[in-house]
């Protein structure tokens with residue numbers, strides 16, 4: 418592992434130092450350890466810490482040190498600490514006693530291997546202390562380096578404990594597995610297709626949205642469609658794949674815009690519990706791409722500022738433009754500068770038009786003339802074209 422990057426995070430060091438002591442050990446676990454090993458970025462607002470200390474002890478120590486404490490999951494031993502930009506979920510070591518498939522019944526313990534064994538994948542069961550010393554009870558380091566996303570123990574059992582792990586398996590296979598799939602994991606996922614109805618749309622949507630933000634995910638989505646865990650038409654899967662081939666840095670809104678090609682925006686928003694912002698930017702991008710495809714470039718740039726590049730990417734995939742065709746449109750698009758419409762309603766009032774709906778319509782007509790002129794008409798020229806009815 419490279420030098421652990423939390424060495425440079427004083428707030429995290431402070432949290433770890435606070436939780437060190439004779440009463441028990443404390444280690445970072447999960448995403449931050451995994452991503453540090455792979456030299457990948459990891460949000461400091463999403464840090465997991467495992468400790469032998471009991472939740473009350475964690476709470477007391479943090480409070481005394483003036484660190485904000487949130488009892489986010491006190492029943493299963495989790496308190497969240499916020500110190501500066503660092504947000505850490507501190508969970509007391511635990512072992513599952515039994516589970517009903519959705520909720521684990523846990524008791525606290527001091528057994529680190531047992532704590533590791535109740536997690537999902539080996540690459541998430543890696544622990545490190547403040548100085549970066551690694552604790553790897555289940556071979557996660559090797560899997561991490563070999564880009565292998567392997568369920569811990571029996572995949573079917575892990576999935577029975579939490580069905581969301583099916584989606585997590587695919588997400589991690591895309592982000593950390595180079596889009597290859599561990600055969601045992603894949604088989605276990607395929608075996609529960611149609612039996613995950615109890616999972617909330619919220620949790621599934623959260624995973625899908627994270628996937629759609631990854632640099633490479635098209636092959637993973639195709640695999641999910643093949644086994645029946647994801648419902649997307651073949652045309653959309655193919656579009657997502659060609660988008661990924663063509664574009665250096667794929668973005669969520671463009672992928673959603675391509676999916677919208679074959680889905681209703683409201684239905685898609687509900688299916689994956691997308692925010693208004695997510696669905697709104699995808700809808701705008703789709704509309705911008707429509708304009709680009711029809712070569713109404715000035716209108717695209719004017720109505721959807723800042724979206725030209727992504728709109729071109731989406732339009733190119735949908736229209737099947739080759740690199741040369743896309744390049745030609747790109748050159749034209751780059752030449753179009755973003756501009757504000759030079760007239761306002763007040764200008765028309767000043768020009769003698771009475772305020773009211775007719776004025777609004779006239780303003781829209783002039784706006785269209787201005788766009789069609791490719792922004793060539795200036796304010797005076799536009800005013801000279803005002804029709805007083």
Ligand SMILES: Nc1ccn([C@@H]2O[C@H](COP(=O)(O)OP(=O)(O)OP(=O)(O)O)[C@@H](O)[C@H]2O)c(=O)n1
Pocket residue numbers: 446447448449463465535536537538541542579581582585
């Ligand atoms: N269904 C789940 C969700 C989480 N975990 C465990 O809880 C840890 C924290 O979960 P989460 O924060 O969701 O995942 P990260 O590993 O931090 O990954 P990411 O950064 O991608 O969210 C994981 O490492 C994993 O060990 C699990 O076993 N089963």
